[in-house]
Amino acid sequence: MVMKSKVIMLLWVLTAFSLSSILVIPGVLAQTDTLTDSDGLVYYSNPSNYIDKKVNFTGKILTLLPPSSGTLGLQMYQTGDTSRNTIVVYSTPIQFSKDDCVRVIGETQPVTEYQNMFGARLSAAAIEAESIKKIECSESIEPAIKTINVNQTQEKNGIKITFDKVEFSDKNTRVYLTIENTGVSDDISFQSSNSRGIQDKSQFITTFSYDVDYPKIESTIPAGVIENGVILFEPMNVNDTDAKFRFETRDTSFDAIQFIFDVILSPVEYYDKLLSVTNxxxxxxxxGNSLFDLGNYSEAIKAYDKVLEIDPNDVYALANKAISLKKLGNYSEVIKYYDKALAIDPDNIEILDYKALYFYNLGNYTEAIQFADRVLAILPEYVDSLNVKAASYLNLGNYTEAIQFADKVLLIDPNYTYALINKGDALKNLGNYTEAIKAYDKVLEIDPNDITALENKNITLAELNSLTEAIESSNKFYPEDSNHFSTFTEKARFQEDLRNYSGAIEFYDKALDINPNSTAVLIDIGNAMNKLRNYSGAIEYYDRVLAIDPDNIWALIHKNETTKILNNFD
Incomplete structure (x- = not known):
């Protein structure tokens, strides 16, 4: 329960006035959720209408208030706005200073009225903080609308400039810059005022913030010195597709050395615009490749189609269009474009390999082997195609052949983890559990976080009746101190793989502590109880699902099947 008396107990001396009396003004509760900075205009127009409301506000500290009865306090201006005077009380001792900025999460209190040293009566909104922490003032006073991580570096004449990121706000555009003088003896100079932002044939000059103290780059940079700072420009259009930024340094000869960075703000729109003017x-x-990497496969296809308008026999445009169509799930068109590419270049190893993988992912392992063989006829040691054959034979149940091709891969590349997993799986299916575990262990030496190798190893340990060792191995990947919902469900499903259904239920119960209404977990518990032949218990969990979602098809099916089993026992 929040104590309503804390604000009343604090009779502080403020910077320019003292709290000599406090008046509680009746409030009207607002029908909204937690108030944030964007609600500041409404809240501060009449704080008394928002008493007992949850808030998540930021502000700049005007003064720290002397402790009173173990309670700490400060006076701040919300988002740096001097018209938003606020008293904040808190109990956790944290080191703050005047002009620091803070984030306050708490509950609004009755408006505080006081008389300053000149006799004037003033008022302030009041917040009792549940948590309070120091933040960058830009986050409160000049919050970024959009941030672009650029991470571009240019080096000229012994000067290295790294453009780290750019932030766009309503008040300015901020470029985070690193400048290094890589020379051995001479100074260089940097005048931030010579910097320019350029957008749509308009230039944006540098500016200054009176509210936030951003780190500055010194104008003189000696040899071997690195300077980090923020260059402020006038507000630029965050909704445009791109922008340029120009920075200028000078060496000992006073020659200007310019560094120009192109920054893409909206990649898809930028590439679309470029696509319309490029031939x-x-x-x-x-x-096309950039749009593909962004996951915009439809737009990537437009780029590849434009290539094909210019050159219908461009095999890579055909192949990349096929891959993009596959990403979109348009499988009927994929083969057509692979075949067009192979009709032009029948021995293109990359396209043959793509087609082998395409058939493998469709579960057509015989076709996958045929195209892998076409690659291997040209390049016998092409490891990807050798591994496609190993994986295909594994899925066809030809475990001896799977091991043979996995071994061929490993002779060429001993650390090819996919081949090691395929070999381990084939050995496990042949009942050679000890050798299978060796293959999985080799994968885990290379990549300790390979979940496929870990889970397959643990299932194999269970086959060897080494259940305790399997659980210990699992706990290394899923730490005991992890309290995430997904971690508990993964642990539970692993226990099911080990056929340890009681252990699975324990972890599902922990997941339910976090999300009691997870119908998927409730069904999983019911299914685990079915495995344990606790049919009445299983039905109870299916009923819990149906109480949440009466039309849940899986709960209805499982309950029906379990009821039939239970009736047969009766």
Missing amino acids: DNTTLHSI
């Missing part, structure tokens, strides 16, 4: 195939390929 160069190399650039079009680059645009």
Whole structure:
């Protein structure tokens, strides 16, 4: 329960006035959730209407208030706005200073009225903080609308400039810059005022913030010194597709050395605009590949189609269009474009390999082997195709052949983890559990976080009746002190793989402590109880699902099947 008396107990001396009396003004509860900085205008227009409301506010500290009865306090201006005077009380001792900025999460209190040293009566909103922490003042006073991580570096004449990121706000545009003088003896100079932002044929000059103290880059940088700082520009259009930023340094000869960085703000729109004015195939390929990497496969196809308008026999445009179509799930068109590419270049190893993988992912292992063989006829040691054959034979149940091709891969690349897993799986299916575990262990030496190798190893340990060792191995991957919902469900499902259904239920119960209404977990517990032949218990969990979701098809099916089993026993 929040104590309502704390604000009343604090009779502080403030910077320019003292609290000599406090008046509680009746409030009207607002029908809203937690108030944030964006609600500040409404809240501070009449704070008494928002008493006992949860808030998540930021502000700049005007003064720290002397402790009173073990309670600490400060006076702040919310988002740095001097019209938003606020008293904050808190109990956790934290070191703050005047002009620090803070984030306050708590509950609004009755408005505080006081008389200053000149006799004037003033008022302040009041918040009892549940938590309070120091933040960057830019987060409160000049919050970024959009941040672009650029991480571009240019080096000229012994000067290295790294453009780390750019932040756009309503008040300014902020570039985080690192400048290094890589020379051995001479100073260089940097005048931030010579910097320019450029957008749509307009230039944006540097500016200054009176509210936030951003780190500055010194104008003189000696040899071997690195300077970090923030360059402020006038507000730029965050909704545009791109922007340029120009910075200028000078060496001992006073020659200007310019560094120009191109920054893409909206990648898809930028590439779309570039696509409309570009007819160069190399650039079009680059645009298509960039859009593909962004996951915008439809737009990538537009770029590849434009390549094909210029050159219908461009095999890589055909192949990349096929891969993009596959990502979109348009499988009927995928083969057509692979085949067009292979009709032009029948021995193209990359496209043959793509087609082998395509058939493998469709579960057509015989076709996958045929195309892998076409690759191997050209390049016998192509490990990806050897591994496709190993994996295909594994899925076809030809475990001896799977091991043979996995071994061929491992002779060429002993650390090829996919081949090691395929070999381990084949050995496990042949009942050679000890050798299978060795293969999985080799994977885990290379990548300790390979979940497939870990789970397959633990299932194999269970086959060897080493249940305790399997559980210990699992706990290394899923730490005991982890309290995440997904961790508990993963642990539970692993226990099910080990056929340890009681252990699975224990972890599912922990997941339910976090999310009691997870219908998926409730069904999983019911299914685990079915495995333990606790049919009445299983039905109870299916009923819990149906109380939450009466039309849940899986709960209805499982309950029906379990009821039939229970009736047969009766």
